[in-house]
Amino acid sequence: MLTETQFRKLYRASAWYDIFVTSAFATPWTIAILFSTLSQISIYFGLPGRLIEPDIYHIFFGNLMGSLVVVWSVARLKLDMPILARFDSVGRFFFSSWMIYALMNGASYILFVLLVPEILLGIAQSLPVTRLAEQHPASA
Numbered sequence: 001m002l003t004e005t006q007f008r009k010l011y012r013a014s015a016w017y018d019i020f021v022t023s024a025f026a027t028p029w030t031i032a033i034l035f036s037t038l039s040q041i042s043i044y045f046g047l048p049g050r051l052i053e054p055d056i057y058h059i060f061f062g063n064l065m066g067s068l069v070v071v072w073s074v075a076r077l078k079l080d081m082p083i084l085a086r087f088d089s090v091g092r093f094f095f096s097s098w099m100i101y102a103l104m105n106g107a108s109y110i111l112f113v114l115l116v117p118e119i120l121l122g123i124a125q126s127l128p129v130t131r132l133a134e135q136h137p138a139s140a
Contacts, residue, residue, distance in 0.1 A: 001127065001128050001129070001130050002124075002127050002128070002129050002130065003129070003130050004082075004129055004130070004131065007082060007085070007127075007129045008080075008082065010085070010124055010125065011076065011082065011084070011085035011088065011125055012076075012077060012080075014076075014085065014088065014121045014124075014125060015073040015074075015076040015077045015088075016073070016077070017117065017121070018069050018070070018072070018073040019070055019073045019074070021114070021117075022065070022066045022069040022070055022073075023066065023070055024066070025062045025063065025065055025066025025067075025069075026063060026066035026067045026070055027063065027066075028059050028063060031054065031059055031062045031063060031066070032054070032059070035051070035053070035054050038051055038108070038110050039051045039053075041110060042108045042109075042110045047108055047109040047110055048108070048109050049103065049106055049107050049108035049109050049110075049111075050106055050107070050108055051107075051108040051110060072088075072091075076088065082129070085125040086125065086126070088121075088125055089121070089122045089123075089124075089125035089126045090122075092118045092119070092121055092122030092125070093119075093122050095118050096115060096118045096119050096122060099111050099114060099115045099118065100115070103115070
């Protein structure tokens, strides 16, 4: 169980994490650099699975995803509404499901770098929150 303060810090950190991770997907130029870097890392470590050279459709859908996630993250930071963390956790479980699906169908294990934080943040943002009055009943 989290306190309201802990939960607020968690969902704000989650939004900053999303901006950091997905901003590279947001433009055609940065996604090309990202795919090249991920491919080199996968080869260097000899990771199972394959990482294909992206075509225009991969770039287009990657840019859509990256742009939307960055906007969604900025909205979560600006609006600072805890309910948005609950919706975000549902989105994380969707993203995790699609990553697991991709891994089961031959995607590079480099996806685990994204999968683990998705699952952990999804679970963390789903935890119950203790209200301040519940923490200190005498002060209510």
